[in-house]
Amino acid sequence: MHPGMMHSAIKPGADGGTGKPAGIQTTKERILMEKTTHDRYVQLENVNMSFVTRKGTFEALRGINLNIREGEFISVIGHSGCGKSTVLNLIAGLLEPSSGLLFCAGREIAGPGPERAVVFQNHSLLPWLTCTENVHLAVERVVGKSENKAQLQARTRAALDLVGLSHAAEKRPNEISGGMKQRVGIARALAMEPKVLLLDEPFGALDALTRAHLQDELMRIMAKSGCTAVMVTHDVDEAVLLSDRIVMMTNGPAASIGEILPVDLPRPRKRLELAEDTGYNHLRSEVLKFLYERHARKAA
Amino acid sequence: MRAVSINQKPMETGMSNQASNENRHGGKSASVHPLAAAASAAPTESPASAEKNRLLPYRQMTATFFQWLLPPMFGILLFIAVWALISYQSEGLPGPIPTWHAAVALFSDPFYNNGPNDMGIGWNILSSLERVGLGFSMAALIGIPLGFIIGRFAFASRMAAPVIGMLRPVSPLAWLPIGLLVFKAADPAAIWVIFISAIWPMIINTAVGVSKVPQDYMNVARVLKLSEWKIATRILFPFVLPYMMTGVRLSIGVAWLVIVAAEMLTGGVGIGFWVWDEWNNLNVEHIIIAIFVVGIVGLLLEQTLTMIARKFSYE
Numbered sequence: 001m002h003p004g005m006m007h008s009a010i011k012p013g014a015d016g017g018t019g020k021p022a023g024i025q026t027t028k029e030r031i032l033m034e035k036t037t038h039d040r041y042v043q044l045e046n047v048n049m050s051f052v053t054r055k056g057t058f059e060a061l062r063g064i065n066l067n068i069r070e071g072e073f074i075s076v077i078g079h080s081g082c083g084k085s086t087v088l089n090l091i092a093g094l095l096e097p098s099s100g101l102l103f104c105a106g107r108e109i110a111g112p113g114p115e116r117a118v119v120f121q122n123h124s125l126l127p128w129l130t131c132t133e134n135v136h137l138a139v140e141r142v143v144g145k146s147e148n149k150a151q152l153q154a155r156t157r158a159a160l161d162l163v164g165l166s167h168a169a170e171k172r173p174n175e176i177s178g179g180m181k182q183r184v185g186i187a188r189a190l191a192m193e194p195k196v197l198l199l200d201e202p203f204g205a206l207d208a209l210t211r212a213h214l215q216d217e218l219m220r221i222m223a224k225s226g227c228t229a230v231m232v233t234h235d236v237d238e239a240v241l242l243s244d245r246i247v248m249m250t251n252g253p254a255a256s257i258g259e260i261l262p263v264d265l266p267r268p269r270k271r272l273e274l275a276e277d278t279g280y281n282h283l284r285s286e287v288l289k290f291l292y293e294r295h296a297r298k299a300a
Numbered sequence: 301m302r303a304v305s306i307n308q309k310p311m312e313t314g315m316s317n318q319a320s321n322e323n324r325h326g327g328k329s330a331s332v333h334p335l336a337a338a339a340s341a342a343p344t345e346s347p348a349s350a351e352k353n354r355l356l357p358y359r360q361m362t363a364t365f366f367q368w369l370l371p372p373m374f375g376i377l378l379f380i381a382v383w384a385l386i387s388y389q390s391e392g393l394p395g396p397i398p399t400w401h402a403a404v405a406l407f408s409d410p411f412y413n414n415g416p417n418d419m420g421i422g423w424n425i426l427s428s429l430e431r432v433g434l435g436f437s438m439a440a441l442i443g444i445p446l447g448f449i450i451g452r453f454a455f456a457s458r459m460a461a462p463v464i465g466m467l468r469p470v471s472p473l474a475w476l477p478i479g480l481l482v483f484k485a486a487d488p489a490a491i492w493v494i495f496i497s498a499i500w501p502m503i504i505n506t507a508v509g510v511s512k513v514p515q516d517y518m519n520v521a522r523v524l525k526l527s528e529w530k531i532a533t534r535i536l537f538p539f540v541l542p543y544m545m546t547g548v549r550l551s552i553g554v555a556w557l558v559i560v561a562a563e564m565l566t567g568g569v570g571i572g573f574w575v576w577d578e579w580n581n582l583n584v585e586h587i588i589i590a591i592f593v594v595g596i597v598g599l600l601l602e603q604t605l606t607m608i609a610r611k612f613s614y615e
Contacts, residue, residue, distance in 0.1 A: 094519055112522045124516040128538040137534060138524050192524070 040103070041228055042068035042091060042196060047100030049086055060086050062254040064100070066247065073222060073229045075239035077287065078249030079297045084232045085121075085200055087249075091230060092118050092198050104196060114141070117194035121201045123185040125173040131184045132169045135159050138188045159191035160184070162221060179210035186218070190225065197222075199231040203238065212271065215241060219269065236287045240280060241269060248290045251297060258295055261286055394585045402585035403592075417577070419569055425593060428563065428571040431487070432555045435494025439551060443502035444544060448536065450503065451510025464503065472497035472558045476565055486566035493562045494555045501550035509543025510536055545609035549602055556598045 049061040060083040068074050076084045089095040090102060093112040102109040104116060112118075117138075125134050136156045147155075160169050163183040168176050173184070182202060189197055202218075203211040215238060222229055222242075233239050239246045243263050250258040263283055265274065274280040380396050387395035394402075410422030450457045475496045479489030513536060521531045563572025571590060578586040 092523060094522060112525065114525060116523075118519070118523045120516060120519065122516060124514075124520050126517065126520070126535065126538070129534070137526070137530075141524050141526055141530070 039069050040067045041070035041072075041105060042066075042230070043101075043103040044087075044090070045101040045103075047090060047097045047102060049083070049090065049095070050098045059254040060252060062256050064257060066257065066260075068228060068230065069244075070228055071226050072244045073242055074231070074245050074247060075243040076230065076232045076247045076249060077234065077236070077239045077291070078255065079251055079291065079295070080234060082249045082252045083255040084249055088118075088198050088200050088230060088232050091196070092116055094118075114192050115195040117189035117192045117197055119182070119185050119189045119197065119199045119202045121204060123173070123178075123181040125181055125184055125188075127173050130170050130172055131160060131165060131176070131187075132156055134173070134184055135188045135191050139191045155191055159187040162190060162224075163187045163217065177210075179206050179214060182206065182214060183217070186221070190221065195227055197227050197229045199229065201232050201234065204234070211235075211238070216271065218242065219267075223268065236284055236291070239287060240265075240283050241271065241274065246283075246287060248287065248295075250295050259290055261290075392584060394588065399585045399588050403589050406586065406589060416569060421571075421574070421589075421593070424569055424571045424574040425597065427569040428559050429597070431491050431563075431570065432494055432552070432559050435491040436498045436552055436555045438491075439495045439498035439555075440502055440548065443499040443547075443551075444506050447503045447506025447544070447547070448510055448532070448540070451507035451540075452536070457507065457511075460503075464500065468500045468504075472554075473561055473565065476562065486568055490559070490562045490566045490568075490570075494558060497558045498551040498555040501554065502544070502547040505547025505550070506540060506544045509540035512543070513539050541612050542609065545605065545612065549605045549609065552601050552605055553598065556594070556601060560594060 044064050044066040047061060047064040048059070049064075051058045051060055064087065066074075076087055078084050086095065090097055091104070091109065093109050093116065104113075109116075125131075126137070129137065136152065139152050139155045139159070157166065157169070160166050163186050165180060165183050165187065168180060173181050176184075182205075186202070199218075203214050206214065219242060231239075231242065240263055246261040246263060248258045248261060249255050261283065265277070265279055265283070384395050387393045406421050410420045412420040413423065446460075450460045472493050476489055476493050479492035480486070483489050483492065517535050517539065518531075521535055526534070559570070560572035560575065563570035564576045567573050567576075571594060575587055575590045578584075578590070
């Protein structure tokens with residue numbers, strides 16, 4: 001991996017003092033941490049979102065408050081149509097909130113920015129460019145002015161290496177599998193060296209085996225890069241396996257955050273070991289209870 | 301892109317027909333369990349499959365003949381028969397045989413030059429093509445960028461909508477007097493008519509293509525903070541190219557349609573004027589030849605552009 005790909009920011013989990021998962025912090029520790037900026041790296045303050053449609057105004061989100069720590073992996077889970085993708089698009093800057101404020105690293109979010117990379121649900125690769133060219137497009141825009149051509153190409157290669165796709169670098173998206181496409185999407189996002197990685201149901205369109213494989217890859221990559229991540233998902237296992245906290249959304253319209261579940265499982269996490277782990281299964285059933293007991297979707 | 305799909309569909313079904321024929325053939329002659337046949341076919345070639353391979357080129361040739369050459373030949377023959385029948389019934393309309401003789405005489409010396417009113421058919425075709433080429437290229441140079449702007453910016457689109465909506469249905473020939481007035485000469489006026497008739501399909505198709513760019517791609521552009529130039533060259537242009545080529549194809553068709561009428565009015569050297577001249581000489585064979593020539597040249601123009609379009613398509 002290219003050294004430039006690595007982030008100097010250390011994951012809170014890596015330093016002993018503040019690294020305990022949120023669930024077992026003492027109040028004092030919590031207050032201390034509130035004061036540091038990295039505790040509120042991404043901040044959503046009383047965010048409301050309404051869309052104007054032909055049938056009138058549709059209130060998608062109401063009163064969303066969320067603080068995301070630097071280096072934290074957050075999953076947003078909820079039934080379809082609950083506005084979880086809207087939350088992500090708001091953080092990405094692709095949407096503007098109707099009211100409320102969003103901050104990233106202490107600055108208000110006004111439009112998309114290279115520090116917040118997005119992995120799109122349907123990979124959104126440009127079909128007329130090769131994998132390399134797709135990734136290069138991100139690289140040359142974000143760091144293009146400060147580096148020469150060879151360095152940019154090295155970055156592109158490093159990003160494709162990181163997702164294990166060097167062998168398919170010169171292929172077009174329609175020549176590779178769905179899993180590989182999504183990897184290129186991840187490589188494109190990571191090549192921008194984002195501070196926050198936003199993933200919109202990144203593995204939703206993949207088969208179960210490919211999905212599991214890519215989840216493991218993503219855990220490895222996130223541990224390496226140490227960047228903050230927000231992932232929208234509807235997969236309970238995925239949320240528990242990958243996250244530090246799971247944000248569970250109530251049903252729309254006017255959806256809000258129902259509960260936030262801290263996932264205090266030690267890292268690195270191994271899928272097979274966790275399958276038998278009581279802690280894991282407890283967390284899993286917590287999410288399931290939220291989704292299917294307390295906020296079951298009304299029969300459509 | 302319609303012509304492309306029309307060309308491709310029968311080809312695909314034709315191939316699947318052949319495949320199923322082979323299967324039937326293989327099944328009959330080998331008469332083994334399909335699984336066993338599949339297993340044995342891989343390592344060693346069975347005699348049956350060798351025979352099949354030997355027969356294959358011959359079968360393919362007959363299949364091609366029956367599917368691809370026979371029907372068009374029938375169509376042309378039927379057309380000539382109907383034409384012969386009508387010419388036999390009517391006075392003055394020459395039949396296929398006199399027309400053929402006239403054509404042989406005409407094309408044996410296509411590039412003679414006895415002054416501007418008596419030039420070979422080759423010169424007439426070339427000068428018509430030149431006018432179409434000029435008018436069409438200018439229309440492309442202006443229409444395609446205009447289409448991009450209209451498709452990209454909602455304001456421009458709303459601005460252009462009433463003007464385009466009103467001017468597009470106007471018969472191209474209605475513009476001829478304006479051309480004559482402004483340019484004070486027949487030749488630029490004819491080119492102007494071609495320009496104005498060829499520009500609409502290119503503007504409209506390009507604009508439609510740009511407006512159909514998936515929101516996902518535009519979101520990618522926004523997240524990557526691409527410049528307007530990068531958006532145009534890396535996202536819009538490759539996506540819009542097939543739409544644009546459809547517009548270009550439609551435009552060249554319209555331009556070639558209009559040139560005959562325009563030249564009839566403006567005169568000079570050109571296939572349209574030639575038709576009118578031959579009508580004044582009551583040389584009906586030549587008019588029929590001109591109809592064929594215009595048709596064949598138009599077909600060639602469209603086919604060439606279809607080929608170019610297929611080459612540029614990213615799929």
